[in-house]
Amino acid sequence: MGCVEDLGYEVLKSGVSFKESRAFIEEQCEEVFYVDPGFRIFEKCLIGVPPIAIGLKGPVVMLPYTKPCYGTFILRVESTEEADMIRAKGRRKP
Amino acid sequence: MAFPGQPAWRSGQAADCRLAILRSLPGPWLCETSMNENDHTGPLLILGCPEVPVQQALALYCAYRFGEQGKELRIAGNTAVLQLLRVSDPGKMYAKKMMDLDRCIEDLSGKKLEPSVCLVFAHSDAGITYATTIRYLTEGRLVSVIFGKMAEDLGAQLDIPCEKIVEKAVHNPGQLRRKLDEVMGWAASKT
Numbered sequence: 001m002g003c004v005e006d007l008g009y010e011v012l013k014s015g016v017s018f019k020e021s022r023a024f025i026e027e028q029c030e031e032v033f034y035v036d037p038g039f040r041i042f043e044k045c046l047i048g049v050p051p052i053a054i055g056l057k058g059p060v061v062m063l064p065y066t067k068p069c070y071g072t073f074i075l076r077v078e079s080t081e082e083a084d085m086i087r088a089k090g091r092r093k094p
Numbered sequence: 095m096a097f098p099g100q101p102a103w104r105s106g107q108a109a110d111c112r113l114a115i116l117r118s119l120p121g122p123w124l125c126e127t128s129m130n131e132n133d134h135t136g137p138l139l140i141l142g143c144p145e146v147p148v149q150q151a152l153a154l155y156c157a158y159r160f161g162e163q164g165k166e167l168r169i170a171g172n173t174a175v176l177q178l179l180r181v182s183d184p185g186k187m188y189a190k191k192m193m194d195l196d197r198c199i200e201d202l203s204g205k206k207l208e209p210s211v212c213l214v215f216a217h218s219d220a221g222i223t224y225a226t227t228i229r230y231l232t233e234g235r236l237v238s239v240i241f242g243k244m245a246e247d248l249g250a251q252l253d254i255p256c257e258k259i260v261e262k263a264v265h266n267p268g269q270l271r272r273k274l275d276e277v278m279g280w281a282a283s284k285t
Contacts, residue, residue, distance in 0.1 A: 017219040037227035038203050045203045049226045066223045069143035
């Protein structure tokens with residue numbers, strides 16, 4: 001496992017609100033898990049409004065990433081290890 | 095290393111001695127909380143994107159007010175916001191402790207920082223997101239200061255247990271400062 005910056009990522013959406021990011025992930029992903037703010041993924045604390053939706057498609061992880069000046073991005077990162085970790089630790093329901 | 099004849103308090107090896115001398119002097123400028131760099135329970139201010147002018151003024155104002163109480167305010171923000179503070183306060187008269195926002199979140203998560211009081215400034219959806227996250231990471235008093243053109247809408251979205259200050263301020267920090275004074279108990283003292 002490594003930092004999201006090291007793994008490489010694709011930005012699927014940028015400048016979205018947190019509600020929009022949750023709706024997008026729920027709509028796009030086969031598997032959706034929910035976690036609370038501060039949940040550690042890719043060696044970072046997840047910033048967000050609970051319940052934070054994280055989407056999975058096999059080894060692909062779709063997650064929100066918030067920056068103060070740019071709002072929330074939705075990132076797509078491929079990592080079997082992190083996908084399995086989310087399946088083990090995330091909640092199936094909000 | 096002490097040179098022959100050099101007083102112990104100048105040797106650099108006698109910090110306790112120096113501190114004892116400083117403590118014996120009158121004045122409120124030295125106290126335990128303000129001088130302890132390792133104090134992880136001191137007040138914390140989380141800043142958002144610096145695009146709304148009132149934020150900068152109020153950040154320095156908060157640092158001044160906490161300083162009056164003998165506390166050093168730790169200010170966390172992104173590179174741009176910290177650089178603005180450095181330029182505004184080159185002598186570090188007010189903004190004495192600053193740290194990167196990402197690192198602050200990590201330290202809060204790891205309980206390296208456990209602020210007794212935390213203020214979060216928010217003027218965007220991202221700011222509300224950060225305020226909510228801070229609530230999850232800290233157990234102390236949380237004061238959310240929501241401002242900017244969208245203040246009322248954003249204030250309604252913030253659904254966490256905290257004290258809220260909401261004011262549609264962009265350029266004029268007067269009303270926000272007054273509300274901060276009331277909430278923080280600074281109203282009694284004169285500026």
